[in-house]
Amino acid sequence: MANILIVEDEKSINELIKRGLNMVGHNSFQAYSGLEAISIAEKQRVDLVLLDINLPDLDGFQVIRRLDGIPTIYVTARDDISDRIKGLKGGAEDYIIKPFDMEELLTRVQVVLRRFRKEQTVFVLGNLEIDLKQHSVKLNGSEVDLTNQEFELLKVLVLNKNMALSRNRLLDAAWGADYEGDDRTVDVHIQRLRKKLRLEDQIKTVFKVGYRLEL
Amino acid sequence: MKLWEKNYLITFILFLIVLNSSVFLLLALVFQNDFEREIKTAVREEESISYTVTRLYDLPNMQGKLDAFCKQYERNGIYLKLSDSHTELADTLPITMAGTNLSSTTVSIPTSAVSLSADSIDVSIHEAGGKKYLLIMGNDVSEQEILYIVYMRDLQSIYIAQRNRIISYALICLLLSVFVGTMLYIAMKKINKPIDNIAHELRTPLTSIRGYAQYILAGNLTEEDRYFAVHQIVEESQNLKEIVDKLLAMGRLGGEAAYDKIQMNEIFTEMRKLYPNIEIINEMRVVLGDKTLIKSLLGNLISNAERAGGQVKITAKENRIEIQNSGSVIDVGKLKSLNRNLSLSKEQIDGTGFGVGLCHDIVRMHKGKLTFQSSAETGTTVTVHLPESRV
Numbered sequence: 092m093a094n095i096l097i098v099e100d101e102k103s104i105n106e107l108i109k110r111g112l113n114m115v116g117h118n119s120f121q122a123y124s125g126l127e128a129i130s131i132a133e134k135q136r137v138d139l140v141l142l143d144i145n146l147p148d149l150d151g152f153q154v155i156r157r158l159d160g161i162p163t164i165y166v167t168a169r170d171d172i173s174d175r176i177k178g179l180k181g182g183a184e185d186y187i188i189k190p191f192d193m194e195e196l197l198t199r200v201q202v203v204l205r206r207f208r209k210e211q212t213v214f215v216l217g218n219l220e221i222d223l224k225q226h227s228v229k230l231n232g233s234e235v236d237l238t239n240q241e242f243e244l245l246k247v248l249v250l251n252k253n254m255a256l257s258r259n260r261l262l263d264a265a266w267g268a269d270y271e272g273d274d275r276t277v278d279v280h281i282q283r284l285r286k287k288l289r290l291e292d293q294i295k296t297v298f299k300v301g302y303r304l305e306l
Numbered sequence: 307m308k309l310w311e312k313n314y315l316i317t318f319i320l321f322l323i324v325l326n327s328s329v330f331l332l333l334a335l336v337f338q339n340d341f342e343r344e345i346k347t348a349v350r351e352e353e354s355i356s357y358t359v360t361r362l363y364d365l366p367n368m369q370g371k372l373d374a375f376c377k378q379y380e381r382n383g384i385y386l387k388l389s390d391s392h393t394e395l396a397d398t399l400p401i402t403m404a405g406t407n408l409s410s411t412t413v414s415i416p417t418s419a420v421s422l423s424a425d426s427i428d429v430s431i432h433e434a435g436g437k438k439y440l441l442i443m444g445n446d447v448s449e450q451e452i453l454y455i456v457y458m459r460d461l462q463s464i465y466i467a468q469r470n471r472i473i474s475y476a477l478i479c480l481l482l483s484v485f486v487g488t489m490l491y492i493a494m495k496k497i498n499k500p501i502d503n504i505a506h507e508l509r510t511p512l513t514s515i516r517g518y519a520q521y522i523l524a525g526n527l528t529e530e531d532r533y534f535a536v537h538q539i540v541e542e543s544q545n546l547k548e549i550v551d552k553l554l555a556m557g558r559l560g561g562e563a564a565y566d567k568i569q570m571n572e573i574f575t576e577m578r579k580l581y582p583n584i585e586i587i588n589e590m591r592v593v594l595g596d597k598t599l600i601k602s603l604l605g606n607l608i609s610n611a612e613r614a615g616g617q618v619k620i621t622a623k624e625n626r627i628e629i630q631n632s633g634s635v636i637d638v639g640k641l642k643s644l645n646r647n648l649s650l651s652k653e654q655i656d657g658t659g660f661g662v663g664l665c666h667d668i669v670r671m672h673k674g675k676l677t678f679q680s681s682a683e684t685g686t687t688v689t690v691h692l693p694e695s696r697v
Contacts, residue, residue: 101510103538107517110535114525168509190513193520254524295526305526 092116092211093138093204098128098154099166100147104189108141108166111193112200114253116211116306125149129157139203141166141196142183144174152181162207164199166191194254201250214249216306219288221249228288235287240265244280248294248304255297277301310498317494318487325482329475336471340464345429345440351384352442352457359388359455360448363395372396383463385439387456399458437462507549511542518542548609552664555602559664563596563671565696570622573601581608581618589623594696595672603668604629606661607688614686625697627690636680644678672696 095112099105100123109119120135122128125146132140140158144151144167155163164185165178178186184203187196204210212224220229223246228235237245243265247256258274265280266272281302285291295303307315362371376386376396388395428443442457518535525531570590578586593600607629611618615633622628636644647666669676673693680686 101514103514103542104510104517107514107521107538110521110525110531111517114521168506168513189509190516193517193524253526255526256524300523303524303526 092118094118094120094136095200096120096122096128096131096137096140098122098125098140098146099143100124100145108196111197115197115251117200125151125154128154132158132161137161138207139164139200141200143167144169144178152177155181155183162203164203166196197251216293219290221245230288237287241280241284241287245284245288248302252304252306255300255303257301261301310494314491314494318490321486322483325479329479333468333471333475337464337468340467344459344461344464348440348442348457348459349429352444352455355379355386355457356444356446356455360446360453363390363448363451363453369395383460385458389454390451399456431461438465508546511545511549514542515539515546548605551602551605552661555599555664555668558596558599559667559671561671562673563599565594566597568593568595568597568600573604574620574622576601577604577608580605581612584608584612584618584620586620587622590627590697592697593692599668599671603665603690606665610661611686611688616685625692625694629688630685632685635682636678636686641678641680
């Protein structure tokens with residue numbers, strides 16, 4: 092999992108991002124000012140920075156220049172096109188506007204990490220080993236046969252572990268947004284996954300929402 | 307283009323249309339008035355000339371007298387051609403014209419002028435050599451003869467006057483447009499600035515509320531985490547409420563505040579509920595003012611004091627409300643800006659940046675004064691001085 096530096100002067104938002112990242116298994120460092128962020132980045136191995144633009148000392152545009160090319164995503168309330176362009180041209184990988192959607196933020200983090208090959212591709216859950224790159228799933232060391240949909244479903248659950256995912260979201264992820272299946276399709280495939288991988292206790296049904304992989 | 311810029315443009319264009327069309331109408335009216343007066347004068351003058359000429363005609367040595375008479379008028383820009391049925395008696399017309407081709411020239415005579423004249427008079431406008439002349443052809447009867455009189459008046463002066471008026475009015479319009487345009491721009495931008503700030507400021511609590519709500523919805527949380535998230539939501543909703551209150555207060559700004567009776571005990575009880583950690587000593591009973599605004603004023607000052615840190619203490623007596631805090635000291639430059647209600651630089655602002663301006667506005671509406679003092683020994687004191695008429 093990646094080490095992510097959160098630079099945000101608003102304490103409650105900083106904490107919120109931290110909790111979101113920890114939920115899906117990332118490590119995070121919290122900085123409340125530009126200078127603090129720079130000093131943390133010098134001492135720690137940081138894979139990704141989430142950077143606010145309005146900071147009490149330096150602004151985000153100044154901070155990014157002193158981060159030595161660590162992949163950075165701006166998270167800011169500034170929604171002017173000119174700021175967005177300035178941000179992206181200044182070397183940021185992405186630009187997220189507040190108020191943001193937690194799931195979207197996590198997805199964008201994942202995309203940037205993937206671009207820099209810092210995304211985790213092998214997950215070990217107890218006696219289960221999942222290799223997203225190799226498309227392989229092993230239970231107690233022996234390969235388990237999964238259909239394409241089952242694998243995609245598992246992948247979404249693993250990448251968003253500990254987060255409740257709606258049936259719709261799972262349907263989109265595993266079958267594509269065009270697929271016109273209903274919620275029952277998801278339920279059926281989840282049942283099969285639980286059975287094949289012995290994940291009856293780990294894949295929880297979230298009442299009225301969908302499913303969550305708990306670890 | 308932002309909404310306020312669009313509004314500005316529409317307002318400014320409307321202003322230009324109204325200004326220019328009214329100036330154009332005014333100029334047209336002035337010119338028409340000038341023109342009619344000129345014609346009236348001319349008709350009257352022609353009548354008196356005609357009268358004089360018939361008298362002169364009957365005198366001995368009339369040729370010399372008529373010549374002198376015509377010369378005298380020529381000097382004033384009035385040209386005459388006199389003839390009887392046989393011969394031409396005098397001619398000072400600046401342009402040659404045959405009596406016949408005059409009918410082709412424009413005629414636009416105000417009815418009020420025509421009514422003055424005798425029915426034998428024929429009035430027309432004649433243009434020659436780039437100049438405009440008013441032409442009156444008439445005849446009169448002396449004792450012996452019918453006299454034909456052509457009266458020609460140089461109209462150039464009123465056209466020149468009109469041209470000069472147009473130039474000067476155009477100049478005035480231009481200057482006025484630039485002036486009004488700039489003032490309007492500054493005013494609209496100034497109104498819009500706090501709105502921009504508010505929009506930004508609303509996003510912070512909104513981000514937290516939404517984020518923590520999603521966190522509760524999606525996550526597999528412990529009781530402690532859930533409590534933390536809910537607590538954040540409650541706290542941020544309070545922030546949101548404060549911003550909305552400020553907005554409401556801003557909507558009431560302007561003019562002099564009302565003289566409603568405000569029970570200060572009530573206000574301070576509310577403040578104590580909102581800010582349980584502050585110390586309040588209240589000896590004030592009633593303030594005459596706008597309740598919403600006074601609440602917003604105190605709320606703002608207290609929340610600023612709390613943000614500065616340290617113990618916050620409020621003392622209200624006689625005509626002063628003092629809000630003290632032992633937190634961080636405000637430096638001299640910023641203090642000066644705060645006292646004079648000057649705008650602060652971006653680095654100096656902690657929060658929306660319109661709170662103090664709002665406080666100044668509210669106090670000014672109550673004809674009071676707001677002062678800031680700060681030193682390392684005494685901490686920071688903000689004082690609201692109210693006039694005697696308000697307490």
